[in-house]
Structures are given as structure tokens and as C-alpha cells.
Amino acid sequence: MNKRSIIYILGWVLIVESVAMQIGTVTSLIYGEKEAIYFVATGVVCAILGVLAVKVKKPKNMVLYQKAGFAATALSWILLSLAGCMPFWLSGEIPHFIDAFYETVSGFTTTGSTILNDVEALSKGMLMWRSFLHWLGGMGVIVFLLAIIPKLGGQQNIFLMKAESPGPIIGKAVPRMRNYATMLYGIYITLTALEFILLLFGGLNVFEAINTSFSTAGTGGFGIYNSNAAAFDSYYVQTVIAVFMLLFGVNFSVYLCLIARKFKQSLKFEELWIYLGIVAASTAIIAFNISSIYKPYDAFHQSFFYVTSIISTTGFGLTDVNKWPELSKTVIIILTFIGASAGSTGGGFKISRIILLFKEVRKEFSLLVHPRNVKLVKMDGKTVNHDIMRTTSMYLVLYIGVFAISFLLVSIDNMDFTTSFTAVAANLNNTGPGLGAVGPVGNYADFSILSKIVFIFDMLAGRLEIYPLLLLFAPSAWKKS
Numbered sequence: 001m002n003k004r005s006i007i008y009i010l011g012w013v014l015i016v017e018s019v020a021m022q023i024g025t026v027t028s029l030i031y032g033e034k035e036a037i038y039f040v041a042t043g044v045v046c047a048i049l050g051v052l053a054v055k056v057k058k059p060k061n062m063v064l065y066q067k068a069g070f071a072a073t074a075l076s077w078i079l080l081s082l083a084g085c086m087p088f089w090l091s092g093e094i095p096h097f098i099d100a101f102y103e104t105v106s107g108f109t110t111t112g113s114t115i116l117n118d119v120e121a122l123s124k125g126m127l128m129w130r131s132f133l134h135w136l137g138g139m140g141v142i143v144f145l146l147a148i149i150p151k152l153g154g155q156q157n158i159f160l161m162k163a164e165s166p167g168p169i170i171g172k173a174v175p176r177m178r179n180y181a182t183m184l185y186g187i188y189i190t191l192t193a194l195e196f197i198l199l200l201f202g203g204l205n206v207f208e209a210i211n212t213s214f215s216t217a218g219t220g221g222f223g224i225y226n227s228n229a230a231a232f233d234s235y236y237v238q239t240v241i242a243v244f245m246l247l248f249g250v251n252f253s254v255y256l257c258l259i260a261r262k263f264k265q266s267l268k269f270e271e272l273w274i275y276l277g278i279v280a281a282s283t284a285i286i287a288f289n290i291s292s293i294y295k296p297y298d299a300f301h302q303s304f305f306y307v308t309s310i311i312s313t314t315g316f317g318l319t320d321v322n323k324w325p326e327l328s329k330t331v332i333i334i335l336t337f338i339g340a341s342a343g344s345t346g347g348g349f350k351i352s353r354i355i356l357l358f359k360e361v362r363k364e365f366s367l368l369v370h371p372r373n374v375k376l377v378k379m380d381g382k383t384v385n386h387d388i389m390r391t392t393s394m395y396l397v398l399y400i401g402v403f404a405i406s407f408l409l410v411s412i413d414n415m416d417f418t419t420s421f422t423a424v425a426a427n428l429n430n431t432g433p434g435l436g437a438v439g440p441v442g443n444y445a446d447f448s449i450l451s452k453i454v455f456i457f458d459m460l461a462g463r464l465e466i467y468p469l470l471l472l473f474a475p476s477a478w479k480k481s
Contacts, residue, residue: 004059006072011053012145013076017083018046023132024087028125035125038087046083070468073142077460080141081105084133093126102444102452107133109463110345112221112315112432113455115445119226124207127224131211137463138218138248138345139188147181187255192217195244202237216244219346221315221432228440229316235301241316242305246279249312249340268380271341271352278351282307282335286328293324310335313347315432317440329435333422336431347430347462349399356384356392398466403428406458410451423447427458
């Protein structure tokens with residue numbers, strides 16, 4: 001375990017967060033709020049600790065293998081959340097530390113679940129920081145560090161990217177990690193800016209447009225109004241949000257191919273077509289199912305918005321879906337587990353994993369009929385190696401295990417089955433809203449401290465895809481080999 005390199009990375013994480021946090025300072029100063037002092041104070045402390053970590057015992061060798069890369073990523077996210085919650089807690093706007101920590105983890109992991117009963121009671125600076133958490137966590141802070149710090153951009157540090165990037169990586173690693181990370185952030189910033197401009201055309205003010213764009217880009221779903229996206233009573237604005245939720249749920253490799261003018265290659269991504277197919281089918285089913293509640297266009301509008309919101313794991317809401325028929329709610333729960341594409345800013349189990357598992361099942365059935373045949377699993381025209389299939393199968397086992405244990409612990413609160421089940425599903429899949437008391441018009445305030453701690457673990461496990469977080473609890477990982 002290259003501990004000096006891990007400390008070096010954690011130092012840079014604190015430095016980046018100390019700078020990022022000043023978006024809250026600037027917003028507070030613009031609106032004449034006293035809360036600016038909490039962002040400044042926390043930022044200064046983070047900067048001092050970060051510089052000390054970077055400068056003291058600077059590592060001679062920055063090579064990080066899988067164990068150290070995963071540990072560095074997991075520790076970075078925990079540290080980010082602990083530091084990021086301080087302005088909420090110190091200001092008293094979220095008076096309980098666990099609640100402030102929960103809200104921050106929900107922001108960074110782009111889950112979007114909240115313990116706040118009155119979002120509008122927060123100051124403008126806190127609302128801006130809360131939305132910006134989504135944007136920072138959406139693409140990943142480690143990816144950002146790979147883009148800006150030359151020393152971290154080596155091919156050896158593919159494990160940093162692997163630990164933070166959602167979904168299995170099919171094919172070879174990118175030769176130049178720094179260039180790859182820079183391109184990803186370039187696409188991310190461009191799409192965010194485009195949505196911001198379109199929302200301004202829809203009549204939103206700058207504060208509303210930038211907060212909504214941050215939340216959409218990170219597929220997080222934090223709103224600045226108690227009624228969430230329903231506060232923007234405009235078909236145009238809601239459609240723009242829905243379209244961008246859909247776009248941010250697409251594998252960013254598709255956009256990289258489009259930029260490189262590899263148009264044919266961009267259309268060969270199986271995951272893209274399955275993703276769009278699921279959205280189309282789910283929208284049609286729900287629209288038909290709720291047609292007795294809404295007018296035809298409203299039924300389609302509500303259906304498309306919520307389908308894109310859930311499958312991208314953004315979690316924006318327009319209405320109380322608890323009032324929808326059971327079929328529609330069942331589709332929503334299924335979409336919660338499916339999630340977005342690998343390589344997107346969305347969460348969930350990932351469509352690529354589902355495709356791989358189905359192909360593996362099909363291969364096994366084929367071998368039952370023709371046992372001497374040699375069958376290979378392929379995706380996007382590339383042969384998927386055994387290691388990827390093994391880790392995909394193991395991920396399913398771990399995923400079910402984490403879900404089952406979390407559900408058992410949360411059940412101690414004696415909430416109804418629908419609320420407890422969908423609450424665990426929404427946090428582990430980084431979706432945000434569930435059904436029952438944690439639906440789009442509800443929140444997580446009534447859960448016990450134990451349940452909130454379980455949800456915090458689930459959100460981090462879901463965002464980091466379980467392995468990096470579990471590694472921290474393995475004593476053998478910290479022993480000298």
C-alpha cells in the first residue's frame with residue numbers, strides 16, 4: 001500500500017474542495033448573507049491541511065496499484081463529505097451533524113435524497129453549495145485531479161479512474177489518462193453550460209438556472225424549491241430538464257466518438273440502444289397506465305419526465321407518484337435498480353452489467369445444448385474477457401448482500417415495507433426518491449440515526465460500486481505485503 005501517495009492525493013482533494021467551496025462564499029456575498037464566513041473558515045482549514053499533506057513527505061513514486069488506488073478513492077470521498085458538510089453544520093442550517101453529513105454524502109454521490117423538510121429555508125449560499133456538490137460528484141473529483149495534476153496522469157493510475165468511474169470498463173485502458181480525464185470534463189462542462197443557456201431562455205433567473213443545471217448534470221436532483229422541478233410550471237423548462245437527464249445518463253464514450261467524428265462507432269454501442277429502448281418502452285407503458293389521471297399530452301409529459309429522472313438516477317419530481325397505479329410504480333422500482341449507462345454520471349446497477357449477465361446466461365444455455373462449442377461473450381464487437389465477467393458476477397452477489405443487510409437494519413425503524421424497501425433501493429442506486437414516505441414529495445428526516453448511517457454507507461457504496469469502500473474494512477489490505 002503506497003500510503004504516502006494516498007496522503008498526497010487526499011491533500012489535493014482538500015485543496016480542490018477548499019477552492020470549490022468558495023462558490024458558496026461568492027453566492028452568499030452577492031445576496032448579502034452572513035453565511036459566507038462558514039465557507040471561508042472551512043475552506044481555509046481545508047487548504048492548510050491539504051497543503052501540509054501535499055508538501056510534507058512528498059512521495060517519490062506516485063504509482064498506485066489496484067489496492068492503493070481503490071483505497072485512495074474511497075478515502076477521498078469520505079474526506080470530501082466530512083469537510084463538505086461543515087458549512088451546513090457550523091451555520092446551524094442543518095443543526096445535527098449526522099443530518100449534515102447525510103445531506104452532503106447525498107450531494108456528492110448524486111443521490112439527491114434529503115433530510116430537509118423545508119429546502120427553501122436554506123440561505124442562497126448553502127443552496128448553491130448543495131447543488132454544486134452534485135456537479136462535483138457527478139464526473140468525480142479524482143477524475144478532475146487526473147485532469148489537472150500531471151503527476152497523477154500516468155497510465156499506472158488507471159486504478160484511480162477505475163475506482164471512481166461507474167460501470168465495468170470494456171476494452172483496453174486509455175493510453176493517456178490525463179487527456180482522457182480532460183476530454184470527459186470538457187464534455188461535462190459543455191453540456192452543463194448548454195442546459196444553463198436553454199433554461200435561461202425558458203424564463204429562469206441565473207440562480208435557478210445554474211442550480212438546476214448543476215443538479216441535472218450530476219444526475220442528482222436537489223431542488224431549490226420545496227416542490228422541486230414542479231416549481232418551474234413550464235412545459236419547455238421541464239422538457240429541457242428531462243432531455244438533459246437523458247443525455248447525462250448516456251455513456252460519455254458515445255460523445256467522445258462523436259467528437260472524434262467516429263459516427264459509425266458511436267452507433268454501435270449496444271448499451272446506448274438498450275438504454276433508449278428501455279426509456280421508450282417505460283414511457284409508453286406509464287403514459288398509457290396514467291392516461292385516466294391526466295390529459296393525453298400531460299400523461300406523456302409526466303411519464304417521460306419521471307422515466308428519465310429515475311433511469312438516469314437524477315430524482316427530480318413533478319408530482320406525487322404514490323397516487324399512480326401499481327403498474328406504473330412497479331416500472332419505477334425496476335428502473336431504480338437498472339440505472340443509467342456505464343461511464344455516465346448516473347447510478348444504479350448499470351445497463352452494461354445487465355447486458356453482460358444476460359449474455360452470460362445465454363452462453364450457458366447454449367453450452368447445455370452444444371457442450372463442445374466454444375462460446376465467447378461479446379459487447380460492442382469486442383470480446384469480453386473472463387475477468388470482467390467474473391467481477392460482474394461478483395458485483396451482483398455483493399450488491400444483493402449489501403442490499404439485504406441494509407434492508408434488515410433499516411427495518412428496525414418499523415416503517416412500512418414499501419418505504420423501507422424503496423429507501424434502501426434509492427440510496428444504494430443513488431436515485432434519491434423512492435415510494436411511500438420517501439416519494440418525490442417526502443424525505444428521509446423521520447429515519448433513525450442508525451438508518452441514516454446505513455444510507456450513508458449505501459450511497460457511498462453505490463457511487464463507488466462497492467469494492468473500494470469494502471476494501472477499507474479489510475485488515476489484510478493495510479498489511480505490508
